[in-house]
Structures are given as structure tokens and as C-alpha cells.
Amino acid sequence: MADAAADTLTAVGSIQAALSVMATLQLTSFRYPPDYALTNGTNYDYIIVGGGTAGLVVANRLSANCKDKVLVIEAGPYPPIESEWPAMFTVTPKTEYDFDTSSVNDKYTAQNLQEQIVSLTQGKMLGGSSNIDHMIHVQGDPHDYNNWAEILGDDTWAYKNVLPYFKKLENMTDPDLLASQYADLHGTGGMLKIARQIADIDSVYKEAFNELGHKIVDDTTSLTSTLGVSNPLLAIGDNIRQSSSNCYLTPAKSRSNLFVALNTIARKILIKDNVATGVQVETSSGDTLELFANKEVIVSAGAIHTPQLLMLSGIGPKSHLEEKGISVIADLPVGENFMDHTGVVLLFQMESDTSAAPAVNPYQFPVPTTTLYAALDSSQTYPDYQSINLLFPHDAGALLQLSANSFKYSNDVSNKFAEANVGRKVLLAVLNLMMPKSRGKVLLASNDPTVEPLVYTGTYTNEDDLDLMTDSLMDFTKVLNTKNFIERNATLVDTGLCPGLSGREYWECYALAMSATMWHYSGTCAMGKVVDSKLLVKGVSNLRVADASVMPTLTSGNIRAPVTMIGERAAAFIHGK
Template structure:
């Protein structure tokens, strides 16, 4: 259930067997032309294609925001988050999957195990990469991946990072320490490659039926603790749909834990408080992990010569060039990544990065009211942004990939239409603040380098509510203030963690089967036990691996 990167992949692969009948249910509706345009990703998150899940007020973060909280982006549309995200294609390194196994005890989840399932879907149009790295990349799969042309600012950022000793590295993450640019799921015409376009629009399979605007509200489980179907809310009515073989839940990192708990699968103490009969007592909603990063508007640098970059404006000329000539600024969604050796996870996993920065150019819209709306003190933020409206800046997305803080998802009530209670508990472990400050400081060495000063300069005013130091503008106290005022958690995962036993807080086993309930699997990012900041490629791999296990009766 769910047409995101994992769910659509599972459904499409199962339907390749003509003897299997698949019903794919999606809470959202169809994509539109905006979804095709890479430069419009930020516009899409402000539409009904985004769940916009609210989080609870935070004690140690979002201090600049109204109520100390924000809403979380998750796709509610055919294609799920792949239809509204930044299109980054990144796999993580071998140590990442080794840590999966070490934490959970699961087998057959090494990099060597999962690589074939990355390759199965990959259609990489970087011919040099495919030729030079045939063991790691291929063309011919369904999901098109490109190496986008980088702009002048990012090109000089790469030069500056090399001058500071950061080596050029693999764009697929095999050896992440150093600098590279990120590949994108964009087709040869410059259009976004969402997973729905790949597997649903471009195929016709009579045994795969897809229904949109259909919210799954409950898993139907019989007295033998067998999943036998689902309850669906569609057009203000409730329907029941029964499955002959299995029910597969791919409702996203938030939706999947919510649905399981509504169905009686979850922590017994929580379910009993809501008078939900307990079917299987599992740690659903626990172990929610995530990366966290400094918001793009927080530490930004003005591009001195604006003629060096094209503005992705929604003009007739740009739209015509994009859809007719497949050219212009609307097809560009370019970003890079530098991961710092100084911030490796630990000596046991030397390849595993923790502190990184994602450099990219960002256009600052002229709608000042929209920019300042989330903040407690909008007038101060108006002053901060006003000099840079209708200009392109170079954003510093410093992040930590694997926070020590852990969040939780709970039900607010038994009403399936009510939003769940989401508490990321951001910075509940204070070490995360120090780690993110360190990542910012390492990033600033590149942004403020002699080479980059030719192209960019810091914004005129300091961050509202935070005070720089006279002796060192970006001092630790200023950066700590920024971190707590304006840092986001992104890409939640882990609420239905994979593992070998419920005693280890696991919800599903290594074959995605839910403990205590037969004929039920959860296959999407909520099973992930180790956080990462680029999740789309991994989610597609999870879908491929899940379909493989179902077809081969694991």
C-alpha cells in the first residue's frame, strides 16, 4: 500500500508475473506538470502533494520558529516523495550496510548483497561511469540517473575544496570521504524521474491495478493473526479489500507505523490507552532516526556576480525552453557533497561519514511574507532576507547523518484521519549540537576560503536572535545559537525497525515479515536501522529486495 519508491517497485516487480494480481493503493492523486520540472521541487512541498506532518513543540531546537516546530515533508501523490524530492541518487558506502548487520544481527544485508538490487533498476546515462565502473553501475534499468552539468559556483566550490585537501571521490558513496557532485534521477530531456513515471506511467500491466485518493486506514487481521486485507477510506466511504496471499505495507516512514498501530500492532501500553486490541506487542514507532541539517536560509552566501547563474523563474521563456527545447534553468537541480574525514562515524567503520555539507545554489523568491511566515519574529527575518530577494545565493546545508538523538511516533487517537504525534526529540542528546557545529565549521573553511571569496560573500546581517563574535564572526557560541534556532531534522526512518527478534526492538525480520502476524510485510524506509541523508535510491533498492524475497518465498 503506497506508491512511493519502495511500494511502487514491489508492486511492479510482483506484477511481472502474470499469475500474480496486485492492487496498489495511494492516498494522494496524480502528478502534474510541476512534478516534471526539477527546479520546482520547493514549490511542490507547498501543495497537497505533501503530507505536511506536524511535529510536537521541541525543547532544544526550532527556537526561531512559531511554537518551536515545523511540518515534515512526505509525498502524498503517485510516486510518493520521489515526486517532490531533490532527486538525489546516492547509495551509501559498504560500511553503512555492515553497521546495519552489526546493530540488528540480520544476515544477507551487506553491500554485496544489496548491490544487485541497486543495479537492477539503474539506467545510468553517464557513459564514462558505466564503462569505467561496470561492477557498480549499468544502463538498461527502468530508473534513469544522470550526472548533471554543474554551474560555475559549484565548479569553483569543488576547486576550493580540493585546494583545502579534500579529495575527489565516488559519487555513489562507496568511499564518501571527500568531495563529489550528486547524481540525479532526471531523464535525458531534463524531466524528473519519479518512481511512478518509471513503473506506472510507462508500463501497462493488466494484473496491476492502481487506485488513487484511497487512504488505507486499517489492516484486517483474523483470529489466527493472519493479515487478510485492508480497510480503505475512499470518497468519504469505507471499503474492505481482501488479499489472497499477502498484505504489503509501504505507507512511508510516518504512515507505516501509524497504520500498524491503528491495526493493533505496536507497543501494548500505548495501544491499551487508546482501547485498541493488541494483536502483536512490538516497538512500532520507536527508534525513529534521522539526519539533521542547518536550514538553507540560515547560513547563506550571496553570489557576487548574479550573471554567473540563471534564475529558475516561472517565465514563459523558461517554460517554453524546458518543455520544447529541453534547456534552460528549469532543468537544473544541481548539488554536491563534501563529507569530512575529520567526522567519520568511528574507527570501526572508517568509511562511514557523519559530518557533511551539501552545497547548492538557491534562488530566493520575492514573496517576502511567505519566507518569514514560519518565524516567531518575522520583522527581524524580513530585514535579513530583504537585500537578497530575486537573487541566487549559495547555501550551506551542513548536516550530521547519524544523530544520537532518537524520536518516536505515536497515535493521537483511534481516528485514522487524525495526524500522529511525531516527536523527533531533536538535540535531546546534546552531543548532536556539538557534532553539527563541527560540521558547520568544517564547511565554512571551504565557503570562506580565499578562492570562494571571489564568488560569494556572507549575508549582510547575522541570523536574527543570534550574535556573532567580534574576534571571530562564526564563533562557537554563534553557531550553537544557529543550530538550536534553525536546524531541521529530515527524512525520518526506523519506526518499524528490521531485526532478528522483537526482543531487540525489531518490528520486521530480515525478510520484511512483521513479527507475530502472518501474511504481512512492511517494505519501505521505516525498516532502516541506520540513518542516511539520501534515501530515494535506498528505498528503491528495498523495494527490489522485498519483491525478490516475496517471489522466492523467503
């Protein structure tokens, strides 16, 4: 068949160009405060660097005190209208709303992604990556947070103490869950509306996993065990994506003490006598200004750009900063401990399908989806891996968009997926390890803050991760032997990347060949190493970090909800709670 992947990328480019023209209308700007014109030397009580997932949570909570002047510095513009439409997340990568950072080619992993690098998609707009993610809402497993408490020697981050903050951010709207045993684990008065996606076809796939011994549950949120297969909770409400910009900034847009400066780059944190006093910024017009914070500077620029800013400001590994000619203020392991949920995609060709393709509803998640959390040890209560399972109808354009434009698999791989989808339904499964041991790092490429830093993902640098992913793939693909899959004549689509191999050798090769990102970057300013358990930077007063970079280890599942929780906790710490 024709080069479907190349055609899809061309079509996506055309869609992006059309949407870029529409963006000039700024159709979402009415939801937010006006773009604030900065003046050199101005004082605020709090300056928040990064108006993303966590930063806008902090901005909302701090500006609720009308006596405090709060400034948000955001590198990007207002979010585009398509960011509000849940079905449109596959066309946002590689646009002006994406930082479009790339990993350094390690010559080992990601070799079947385009250009043999990982496209580290991150939202560059108000709301940050909460306007670009895939909207799956997962608290994580209690074990994750209890492990944080153990690492820190501080019960502050134990699950019993973070659960109230999850409940504070949530507005559960699913009536069945509200009438169930899970109701006490969710909030109903929070900012983010969440509910399950329910589709009739989902029961077929849940039954298949159940045949293998995975329990079917209404919700994997639990005090005891988060294992099982379910319909995912999605951060979608009122037919729009529940981003931090929509849910936290919009309600605060009329506050006279809240200021938002768009398209503004933080060049460095101003520090005097080891006290953070403000931020040096570059405006969209190219002016360099100094802005001052009477109380705190809070950095919420994400796990890639927060360490970049700290290092540019003299906070980081001594040898690396000296190599870059930067005066060292605090010798801390900033940029180390980079983590991500390593993803591997499988495609199952399912039954023949000649039905008319349903029209895309932009206000809903695009396809029926189930999630599985599984442990290889039957006595373990927390998951080793997650699989997100998406069912596509025949000849689905969205399948190619996800493969070629989101995951960025090579055209050869994406074309094999397209061929399998001709006249047949397909189930795309994304497996990822919940607690990888491998670590990467972020380093400065330049002293210029507009130059993207160097990101070494470290994928599979700990051999245990490759072994666990191999075991997980072998465990998961047992689903081919279930009644429902046999009845549908299901087969695993061969990507052609591991010829002549079988058994464990094949799956180890596959794990390496199909390695990709889940876009869950974290850990580069970890609690216990760079910041303390109240998120204050060690050795520098009045400077705090609130984003995914503070995670000492990953959480079990998509990280949007935990990052929002971190924003809630940071605001509570600032308020002395």
C-alpha cells in the same frame, strides 16, 4: 526592504492555486492505470498499502507475474503535471499533494521555523515522496549497510548484497561515469535514469573545498570511501523527474492484473489468528469496504503512516494501544526509533552580480549544485556530515521559495537571506548529520486514521548530535578562508539569532537555532525490532513492510535511492530470492 518572505509565500499561494485549477485536467493520468472502483469483499493475491516510492516498485515487480492479482491502495490522487518538472519542487509543500504532517513543538529545536514546528512534507499522490523530493540520488556508504548486517546478525543487508539491487534500479546515462572506474557500481538497465548535473561554475566551489583537503571526485559512490566533493547524481531523465510513478508504474499500466485505487484510506489491517487477511479501507465517496489478500499485505505508507496503520491494527507498544482502546495483537516497538537527517542552513554572500537573470528551465534542477561528504577524523572512510551547496544568482525568487516554503524558516530569517541576495550571488549550504544518535517517535493522536499522528522528532535529544553538528559547522565554514572565497569577497550571512556569541558558543547556538528537517524520516518499524531481516512483521504472518520505516539506522545521504532499493529487495523476498 519590504517583507520579501511574506510576498514570496503569497506568490507561492497564487502559483499553487493556478496549478490546482490545472490539476483538474489530470494531465498525467494517461501515464497510469485507471482509478479502480473497489468492491466490498473482493480478493487479491497481494494488497499494497501506499503507492509511493517503494510501494510502486513492489507493485511493478509482483504484477510482472500475470497469475497474481495486485492491488495498490493510495491515499492521494494522480501526481500533478508540475511534479514531473524538476525545477518546481519548491511549490509542492502545503498542497493537496502533501500530507502536511507537523511535528509536536518540543520548545527546544525548530524555534525559528514558522510556528516553531517542523513541516514534515510527504508526498500524498501516486509516486509519493519520489514526486516531491529534491532528486539527489545517493546509494549511501558501504559502512551503512554493513552496520545494518551487524545489527541484524544477518549478512543479507551487507553492502555487497544490496549493491545488486541498487544496480537493478539504476539506469546510468552519464557517458563519462560509464567510461570511468565508477561504472561497475551502477546499473544501466534499471528503471530510474540518473546522471550528474554539470555546470561551469561548479569547479570554483569544488576547488575551494579541495583547498581544505577534500578530494574532488566524479562520483562519491565507492566500495572504500564515499568522502569528497562532486556534482550530485540526479534522478532526472528525458527532462522529467524519475519518480517511482513514472519509472515503475507507467511501464506496468496495461497489465490486467494490476489495480490502483486512488484517494483511498487504509483504516486498518484485517488480522485473524495472527494472520493478515486483508485491509479495511475508506473510499473517496466515504464507503467502508473490506478487501482480502490471499498471499500478503505489504505496507509501504512511509515512516509516519506505516506505524500509524500498524498501531490502528493492534500492532504496537502495548501500553499505548491499550490507552487508545485498541486490542493488542503484537506488542512491538512500532513508532519508536524515528530518525531524520537534521539539517542546518548556512548562507554565504558571494560576489556582486548584475547579469541578466537566466530564465527558469522547468525541465532541469533549478541551480548549480555540489555535494560534499566530509569526516572530521582523517582516518575515517565514511562521512560525518553532508553539505548540499546551491548557487543562486542575484535576487533569486527560488532562494526565497526554498527558505520560506520548503524549509519553512521564519520570515525574519528568510528576509535576511533575501537582503543578502540583492545584487550578489549567494551560496546556500545545507549541512546534515549522516548518522544521528537522537531518536524520536510516532504516536497515535486518534483512532481515526484520517487524523495525522503525533510526531516527536527527538532532534538533539542525544547531546552528541549537537556537539557533532557544532563541530561540522566549524569545519565546513573554514571554506571562508580559501582563495576562491576570499577573491569573491565571501561573507557568512548573519541570521541575527545568536547575538553576542562567538567561537564554539556561537556555532552551538546556530546549530540549535537553525535546526530543520531534511525530510528523511525513517526507522519507525525497524528491522530487528518490528520486522525481521526479510521485512516480515514479527508475530503476524503474511504481513510485510517495505519503506523507509524499516531502516535500523539512517544511510549516508538522501534516502530516495535506498528506499527504492528496499522496494526491490521486498519484491525479491516475496519471490523467494
